[in-house]
Amino acid sequence: MTLEYMTGFGNDFETESLEGALPRGRNSPQRSPYGLYAEQLSGSPFTAPRSTNERSWLYRIRPSVRHMGSYAPLQLPLWRSGPTTDEAELPIGQRRWDPVPLPEEATSFVEGVRTISTAGDVIGQAGMAAHLYLVTRSMEDEYTLCADGELLFLPQQGHIRLVTEMGILELGPGELAVIPRGMVFRFELVDGPARGYLCENYGGKFTLPERGPIGANCMANPRDFKYPVAAFEDVERESSIHIKWCGRHYRTTIGHSPLDVVAWHGNYAPYKYDLRDYSPIGAILFDHPDPSIFTVLTSPSAEAGTANIDFVLFSDRWLVGENTFRPPWYHRNIMSEFMGLIYGQYDAKEEGFLPGGMSLHNMMLPHGPDLDAFEKASRAELQPQKLAGTMAFMLETRLPQHLTTYSAGLETLQSDYVDCWEGLKKRFNGTPEGDWS
Numbered sequence: 001m002t003l004e005y006m007t008g009f010g011n012d013f014e015t016e017s018l019e020g021a022l023p024r025g026r027n028s029p030q031r032s033p034y035g036l037y038a039e040q041l042s043g044s045p046f047t048a049p050r051s052t053n054e055r056s057w058l059y060r061i062r063p064s065v066r067h068m069g070s071y072a073p074l075q076l077p078l079w080r081s082g083p084t085t086d087e088a089e090l091p092i093g094q095r096r097w098d099p100v101p102l103p104e105e106a107t108s109f110v111e112g113v114r115t116i117s118t119a120g121d122v123i124g125q126a127g128m129a130a131h132l133y134l135v136t137r138s139m140e141d142e143y144t145l146c147a148d149g150e151l152l153f154l155p156q157q158g159h160i161r162l163v164t165e166m167g168i169l170e171l172g173p174g175e176l177a178v179i180p181r182g183m184v185f186r187f188e189l190v191d192g193p194a195r196g197y198l199c200e201n202y203g204g205k206f207t208l209p210e211r212g213p214i215g216a217n218c219m220a221n222p223r224d225f226k227y228p229v230a231a232f233e234d235v236e237r238e239s240s241i242h243i244k245w246c247g248r249h250y251r252t253t254i255g256h257s258p259l260d261v262v263a264w265h266g267n268y269a270p271y272k273y274d275l276r277d278y279s280p281i282g283a284i285l286f287d288h289p290d291p292s293i294f295t296v297l298t299s300p301s302a303e304a305g306t307a308n309i310d311f312v313l314f315s316d317r318w319l320v321g322e323n324t325f326r327p328p329w330y331h332r333n334i335m336s337e338f339m340g341l342i343y344g345q346y347d348a349k350e351e352g353f354l355p356g357g358m359s360l361h362n363m364m365l366p367h368g369p370d371l372d373a374f375e376k377a378s379r380a381e382l383q384p385q386k387l388a389g390t391m392a393f394m395l396e397t398r399l400p401q402h403l404t405t406y407s408a409g410l411e412t413l414q415s416d417y418v419d420c421w422e423g424l425k426k427r428f429n430g431t432p433e434g435d436w437s
Contacts, residue, residue: 003168005226009208009271015167016059016263017230027057036262037063043180043205043268054205056266058165061234067184067241067258074242074249076110080404081148081247082118082127082202088408090400091360094367098412099356102157102193106137109187110144110242113198116407117338117360119399120308122148122202122247126301127399128309130338130358131198135160138188143258144242145184149202152297152311153177154393156342156356158194162187162270165261167228169272173342174391176311177272178206178297184241184258185270195356197340199395203308206297214281220296224277227269233257275391280317286324291394301398310335312394314346319385326385327377330368336401337361337394344390348373352420353392357412363400370420378436 006013016022021036023029028038036059043054080087100114112134120127128149135158153162159172164185169177172190179185208220235257243250278296283289291312299309319326327348339346339359346353350372353359361367369377407413429435 004229009222009225012267014265015230021263054268056268058261059263061260069252071250074251076249079113080115081122082120084118084402087405088403096359096414096417108139115404117401119397119401126203129200133198136193139186141239147245149200150181151179152199155196159190164270166269167231171272175274179270204300209295209298218279225271225273227271232262233259286322306398310396314392316388327369332366335396336363337396339394342391346392371423
């Protein structure tokens with residue numbers, strides 16, 4: 001399947017899958033073309049400032065009030081929402097996991113979400129949840145909608161297809177996709193079972209970070225973000241819709257596909273981005289910049305300069321700093337950091353951090369390079385060095401991240417993770433040179 005996309009982050013788009021389906025000169029004509037229903041989907045309050053006001057007009061076969069029946073509770077005990085402080089104690093210490101195996105049984109996306117940590121309060125609309133998705137079957141006549149937050153997908157194994165109300169996105173390892181809050185979609189496998197990371201953002205929606213003195217270019221460029229063109233299904237058969245609302249799960253049954261939008265226009269829509277298009281900025285003489293320089297997307301909070309979530313990327317780049325310890329330095333941070341590795345090797349960890357694995361370093365708890373990475377970087381000949389074939393990411397939030405019972409009890413949890421710093425010996429001997437023997 002060859003898909004077409006429109007480009008430009010946050011642009012105001014218009015697209016129709018049947019010629020003339022979009023009304024001209026008005027949003028809600030008395031009678032819409034093709035007998036369609038006009039419906040607005042609002043991603044912000046009506047009175048939000050123009051710069052943050054988001055809405056799209058959809059022209060669909062049935063209005064969404066027909067895409068529901070009676071809601072019945074659905075038990076999905078492994079897809080959790082914040083706060084989860086009643087499940088597992090806040091981790092006093094650093095945590096790291098090996099990759100979680102895919103299930104042997106047939107598992108759809110809704111069944112395959114596994115919550116690792118939560119931060120904040122889903123009802124208070126602040127914070128996030130870090131999940132894995134472990135999927136071995138496509139959804140068939142099944143759909144899902146998350147009213148609690150937008151969903152950021154990061155495939156690590158296998159290509160996936162997200163069939164949404166507003167069109168189709170396909171992506172694989174090294175790409176991301178964002179499904180806005182409240183949008184119905186179906187998750188399909190393209191080339192076999194899929195594993196990936198999933199961030200559920202309860203707070204302000206993801207946007208591009210300000211570049212400040214960097215200026216107009218580099219980092220994530222708006223032109224590289226892709227939005228789907230309109231595509232609709234006119235299918236009459238029994239279908240089920242999963243809804244996540246205020247941390248609870250429900251299911252409703254209808255007699256047709258809810259993906260029936262024939263045309264749409266607006267700026268509230270799903271999108272994808274190839275992370276290999278990210279243009280990193282770095283130090284070109286000495287020292288190591290703060291990791292915030294690698295921010296791809298940010299979810300703002302009410303406190304200026306303090307993100308609800310920063311999505312940060314560590315991928316291919318050159319290291320050229322003179323007389324500089326080049327890996328990330330040791331630090332404690334007011335932000336809490338969830339990390340994942342999509343492929344390759346992360347430069348601050350020589351061993352133990354594997355593709356598909358993850359780590360959690362909570363606020364004000366120290367972390368940094370392991371012993372081998374420290375020794376190697378401290379003694380390296382400082383020629384220009386290119387980090388290639390690597391892609392790690394960080395979901396950084398101002399809120400503490402609480403483990404779930406599931407993640408605290410995973411067999412892949414590395415009980416000896418803290419031992420990676422055990423060999424960092426005392427080098428102070430009262431002389432300026434120190435003891436580097």
